[in-house]
Amino acid sequence: MESREPVETVCHNDLAPWNTIFRAGLPVAFIDWDTAAPGPRAWDLGFIAWRWVPFWRDAKCRAHGLPIGVAEKARRFRLLLDAYDLEPEIGVVHAGIERMRQLQEHMWKLVADGSGWEVELARRGVLDEAALEIEWVEEHALTLVGS
Structure with missing residues (x-):
């Protein structure tokens, strides 16, 4: 990936559960840099909020046995940012939306x-689901920050 401004850190760009090593149920390392x-x-x-809070529609959360509701996702988002000593801010949500749009464009390309794997993801509806997630976060962005 290309660098993005402003440069404040080295971004992993794919910090998701599938790029995490767990021991005894706790995350201990990130892989795939x-x-x-x-x-x-x-x-x-x-992006971390998207994958770990997660910023998913309720139907998807329910299917995965995860908590539902915008208020619960806002609470979990605050917990994530508290771990970094940050206040919830719309800029983080907007950055997540932008990152997901960029990922969508890349996947559709x-x-x-x-590309076999991405064709299969598209066939299974994974890319369409991601578009629905983007719409959901856009709709609830202010509530996610202010709840």
């Missing part, structure tokens, strides 16, 4: 290029 690049911390924090 091939997309790391300099950038603003909000870029990674927005790979589909158009015929």
